[in-house]
Amino acid sequence: MSAAAAAPAASGDVVLAARGISHFYGTVAALQDVNIEVRRGEVVGLVGDNGAGKSTLLKILCGALRPTDGSLYVDSEPVSFHSPRESRDKGIEVVYQDLALATELSVAENIFLGRELRRHGVMGRMRVLDRAEMAKRSAEALGKLGIGISDVKARTGLLSGGERQAVAVARAVTWGQKVLLLDEPTAALAVVEQRKIEELVRQVKQQNVGVIIVSHNLRQVSELCDRVHVLLHGRIAGVLPREQASAELHPPELLPDA
Amino acid sequence: MAVEETTTTTASSGLGSGGAVDRIAQREAQLARRRRMMNVIQGQGLVIVFVIVFVTMWISSPYFFNVNNLATAASTVSILGVMAVAETMVIIAGEIDVSIGSVMALTSVLIGMIVGWGVNPWIASLIAALCAAGVGLVNGTLVVFFRLNSLVVTLGMYSIALGIAYVLSNSSTVIVDGSGFGQLGSGYIWKIPIQVFVFLGVWAVGYAVLRLTALGRHIYAVGNNYDAARRAGVRADLLRIGLFVMTALGAALAGIIVTSELSSAAPQVGDPYLLAVVTAAILGGASLSGGRGTLVGTLIAVAILGVLQNGFALLSMSVYTQYMVIGVLLILAVLTDQFAQRAER
Numbered sequence: 001m002s003a004a005a006a007a008p009a010a011s012g013d014v015v016l017a018a019r020g021i022s023h024f025y026g027t028v029a030a031l032q033d034v035n036i037e038v039r040r041g042e043v044v045g046l047v048g049d050n051g052a053g054k055s056t057l058l059k060i061l062c063g064a065l066r067p068t069d070g071s072l073y074v075d076s077e078p079v080s081f082h083s084p085r086e087s088r089d090k091g092i093e094v095v096y097q098d099l100a101l102a103t104e105l106s107v108a109e110n111i112f113l114g115r116e117l118r119r120h121g122v123m124g125r126m127r128v129l130d131r132a133e134m135a136k137r138s139a140e141a142l143g144k145l146g147i148g149i150s151d152v153k154a155r156t157g158l159l160s161g162g163e164r165q166a167v168a169v170a171r172a173v174t175w176g177q178k179v180l181l182l183d184e185p186t187a188a189l190a191v192v193e194q195r196k197i198e199e200l201v202r203q204v205k206q207q208n209v210g211v212i213i214v215s216h217n218l219r220q221v222s223e224l225c226d227r228v229h230v231l232l233h234g235r236i237a238g239v240l241p242r243e244q245a246s247a248e249l250h251p252p253e254l255l256p257d258a
Numbered sequence: 259m260a261v262e263e264t265t266t267t268t269a270s271s272g273l274g275s276g277g278a279v280d281r282i283a284q285r286e287a288q289l290a291r292r293r294r295m296m297n298v299i300q301g302q303g304l305v306i307v308f309v310i311v312f313v314t315m316w317i318s319s320p321y322f323f324n325v326n327n328l329a330t331a332a333s334t335v336s337i338l339g340v341m342a343v344a345e346t347m348v349i350i351a352g353e354i355d356v357s358i359g360s361v362m363a364l365t366s367v368l369i370g371m372i373v374g375w376g377v378n379p380w381i382a383s384l385i386a387a388l389c390a391a392g393v394g395l396v397n398g399t400l401v402v403f404f405r406l407n408s409l410v411v412t413l414g415m416y417s418i419a420l421g422i423a424y425v426l427s428n429s430s431t432v433i434v435d436g437s438g439f440g441q442l443g444s445g446y447i448w449k450i451p452i453q454v455f456v457f458l459g460v461w462a463v464g465y466a467v468l469r470l471t472a473l474g475r476h477i478y479a480v481g482n483n484y485d486a487a488r489r490a491g492v493r494a495d496l497l498r499i500g501l502f503v504m505t506a507l508g509a510a511l512a513g514i515i516v517t518s519e520l521s522s523a524a525p526q527v528g529d530p531y532l533l534a535v536v537t538a539a540i541l542g543g544a545s546l547s548g549g550r551g552t553l554v555g556t557l558i559a560v561a562i563l564g565v566l567q568n569g570f571a572l573l574s575m576s577v578y579t580q581y582m583v584i585g586v587l588l589i590l591a592v593l594t595d596q597f598a599q600r601a602e603r
Contacts, residue, residue: 064489085491100486102479104549109475114491116472128470158290 014076015040015210016061016092016179021070023056030056031067031234038179038210043201045221046214048231054214055097057231058183061212062094063087074178093176097183099168103157107149108138110156111171141174142166145200162193169200173209180204182213186220198224296598303594304543304558307587311562315569322572325449333451335564337512338531339557340457342538343464344508346556348501349539350468352481352548353401353408355502357393358509358535360420363528365390365513367423370432370523379439383517387510393419394506398499408502416532423525431524434517443519453515460511465553477501482549537584538563541591550595562587 017037023030031053038044046054059065061072063081072079074090081087084094094100101110109116112134121128131153138152147166149159156164165185172180182201186194194217201211201224215221221228228240315322341358348355365386372382397415401408445452468474479487480494488494509528516527542559544551563584570580 084489088491094489096489098485100483100489102482102486102549104478104482105475109479113475113479113487116475118472121470129472129475158294160290 013040014038015074016212017073017076018057018061019071019073021057021060021067021072023053023060023065024068029234031060034070034231034234034236036212036229036236038212040178040210041205041208042227043205043211043213043225045225045228046212046231047216047218047221047228048237052231053234054231055183058094058181058212058214061087061179062092062181088175091176091178092181093172093179094181095168095172095183095185097187099164101156101164101168103155103164105156106153107142107156107159107167108135108152110167111138111141111152111174115175138170142170145170145173145203147196147200162189162196165189165193165197166200169197173200173204176204176209179210179212182211182215184214184216186215186217194220296594299594299598304541304555304562304591308558308562308565311565311569315565315572319569319572322569327568327572329446329450329454331564331568332454334567335560336451336453336457337515338534338538338563339560340460340512340515341505341508341531341535342542342556342560343457343460343553344501344505345535346539346542346544346551346553347464347468347477348408348505349536349544349546350481350549350551351477351498351501352484353498353501354536354546355394355397355412355505356409356532356536357397357412357415357419358505358512359528359530359532360416360418360423361390361393361506361509361528362513362516362531363525364393364419364423364426365510366517366523366527367427367432367525368523369514369517370434371426373434373523374432379434379436379518382434383439383514387507387514390506390510390513391503392506394503395499397506398502401502402495402498420525420528423528427523427525429525431522433521434523435521439518440521441518443515443517443521453519456511456515460508461553461557468553473497478549480548534563537588541584541587543591543595545595545599546592547599 014037017035019035021034021036022032034053034057036044036046036057046057048054056065060067063084063086066080066082072081074092079090081090102113105113108131117130117133117137118127119130119133135152142149142152145166147163147170149163149167156167159167169182169185172182180201185201186197189197198220201213204211213221213224222242226242228242230237230240321327341362345355345358365383368386368389369379369382372385373379377385393415397408397412400406400411441452442456443453447455468477476487476492476494476497479490479492480497484494512531513527517523520527538559539551539556540546541562542551542553542555542557544556566580566583570577
């Protein structure tokens with residue numbers, strides 16, 4: 001789904017940009033004059049201490065929060081989001097740290113939550129849920145991403161932590177036609193599962209989607225990201241290109257598992 | 259616990275040794291088994307309770323198992339059932355409405371008052387139902403826009419509506435009759451009371467909405483994870499207001515049926531239903547933490563309450579014994595729900 005939509009635009013175009021973003025909680029400055037952009041097929045990392053403003057920035061990019069100052073651009077068009085719904089309509093999807101899954105619903109129902117497929121039901125008039133089609137498409141989407149969840153009709157609450165995370169990522173990938181925002185996508189995951197999620201990010205990148213990833217995991221950031229933005233006290237303290245990020249964030253003597 | 263182990267693995271080796279990964283996998287499998295088991299207990303437990311209660315009554319009283327008695331039992335719980343359907347849906351959405359008993363009474367009193375002005379009872383019922391819907395709208399608006407706790411708001415509304423019902427009626431009973439109005443509450447079709455059909459109709463519509471429509475999925479999602487539902491684009495606030503209007507309409511329908519059955523309007527008609535409705539919904543598996551519950555469960559719970567009520571009357575047992583049994587069942591239902599939720603953490 002995402003590949004088809006992304007096809008007309010060339011790789012490398014700036015798909016989402018934030019210029020001069022500032023945000024204040026009362027008198028406290030959470031963000032000051034932050035610039036960030038992501039191109040199609042690019043993975044941008046966002047690192048920084050707790051309270052550096054990473055989550056605030058991500059919330060602004062997806063419309064969950066309105067910045068005090070500054071502007072957002074999607075495909076070079078100025079936009080202003082009043083809710084996550086509006087950013088979604090522009091092809092921006094988020095994987096929240098808390099995953100934002102309804103554990104009582106099935107995997108397929110979560111993937112299609114708010115965008116349910118319907119078919120003509122009783123007497124050809126009433127529109128009812130098309131469970132079969134949603135299950136089929138969910139299985140396809142998961143299959144394409146190499147996520148091994150055998151039963152998409154199973155309740156999400158019955159899945160393991162890693163599987164739930166994969167479902168949240170799969171949902172975002174399924175609908176995120178332009179940009180994918182990931183907030184700590186592998187926190188609390190075993191290494192094997194972390195690797196799977198990282199593989200997913202690489203696949204998304206290949207599908208020409210721009211990715212911004214917030215992570216505390218420096219190995220992950222240096223391996224995955226084309227550029228890394230470092231946030232310090234609400235300001236961008238520096239932008240490291242890939243090679244530098246690998247060297248500075250991932251010194252071989254500290255992390256021998258590289 | 260699984261999370262702790264995971265973190266340890268990550269920190270210790272960075273790659274995860276085979277043994278640790280196996281342990282995590284084992285733990286996950288164990289948790290998954292427990293989750294599935296609790297699922298089964300929650301699903302089948304209610305049916306087993308129903309069978310036990312039914313068979314016990316059948317053995318205990320020779321009058322229990324015959325068509326007329328069962329029809330009477332069904333008709334007694336139909337009014338409760340109509341409201342329990344609406345209540346279940348509100349509880350699934352993570353809210354609760356305890357004002358229904360008095361909204362039902364208010365509806366009855368309003369019908370009596372409007373009929374007293376010479377209006378046809380059916381039209382009077384319609385007007386009363388619209389007023390009830392207004393009460394639901396106030397409940398929903400207060401809960402959603404002012405972020406108030408629905409238990410407190412509807413408890414307050416319970417008191418307000420009951421007060422209005424008593425003031426309007428002057429605590430007296432008014433005769434309501436004519437235009438075949440009495441048929442709704444006391445008529446029969448093939449030996450089955452009409453109100454049983456009304457209940458089953460309401461139940462079927464509720465079931466279809468929950469099972470077959472996107473709205474139904476949204477009700478579960480809003481109760482289960484409000485933020486997730488909103489972020490997914492579900493109009494969560496509108497939906498919650500709508501559900502409060504719906505429970506008020508359910509209470510109004512119950513009020514109309516009971517007024518028809520008694521051929522009179524009185525402010526006391528809602529008294530027995532204050533807690534019974536919430537009991538039916540929770541006994542049926544609806545979780546007060548939202549996101550869980552089915553109308554099949556509610557149907558079985560209503561049937562259990564009906565059989566208990568009827569059986570205890572046949573056995574000339576005290577109504578207080580019935581209270582105790584219902585109380586025990588209610589606590590068991592909440593306990594099962596709690597264990598099921600714990601298994602999923």
